[in-house]
Amino acid sequence: xxxxxxxxxxxxxxxxxxxxxxxxxxxxxxxxxxxxxxxxxxxxxxxxxxxxxxxxxxxxxxxxxxxxxxxxxxxxxxxxxxxxxxxxxxxxxxxxxxxxxxxxxxxxxxxxxxxxxxxx
Numbered sequence: 001x002x003x004x005x006x007x008x009x010x011x012x013x014x015x016x017x018x019x020x021x022x023x024x025x026x027x028x029x030x031x032x033x034x035x036x037x038x039x040x041x042x043x044x045x046x047x048x049x050x051x052x053x054x055x056x057x058x059x060x061x062x063x064x065x066x067x068x069x070x071x072x073x074x075x076x077x078x079x080x081x082x083x084x085x086x087x088x089x090x091x092x093x094x095x096x097x098x099x100x101x102x103x104x105x106x107x108x109x110x111x112x113x114x115x116x117x118x119x120x
Contacts, residue, residue, distance in 0.1 A: 001087045003037070003047035009093050010035050013100045014116035030111040034103040035096060036075075047084065052099035054078045078102075 010016055010027040016034070019026045025046045026036040034053060037046035051072040054060040060078045063069035068091075069080035082095060104112065 001084045001089060001092055003084060005089065006035075006050055006084060006087075006092060006096075009089075009096050010100075013096070014118055015104075016100065029100055029104050030107040030115060032103045032107060034099040049081050049083050051075055051079055051081050052095050053102050054080055054095075055098055055102050 007018070013029065015029050016027055019028060024033065024036055025038050026033045028034065036051045049070070054063065055078070057078045060069070060080045063080050064071050069082055072079050072081040082092070101118070104115070104118070
């Protein structure tokens with residue numbers, strides 16, 4: 001999977017926005033990050049892996065232990081690193097959707113109401 005393909009999958013989610021200059025190179029919903037690549041200063045080379053959130057720490061631990069994901073630097077708990085070169089489109093779409101849904105569900109009710117509806 002390429003970074004452009006991963007970005008396309010992220011952009012499909014209602015209210016998803018790519019971060020701006022001076023922020024982490026990340027996709028956000030309601031101002032909260034659901035996929036991260038690194039710093040914007042290195043955006044042109046942030047194309048080998050992405051970090052996404054799992055529904056819970058147990059799932060993240062299982063994915064890391066089975067080799068389906070890696071342990072990300074600087075992130076703890078339910079976050080995992082996905083190596084883009086080895087990632088197939090269906091798995092990427094699933095991991096992105098879980099991360100997006102988990103982060104969106106954690107937003108305040110007011111922030112959730114301001115977002116476009118989630119289409120299944």
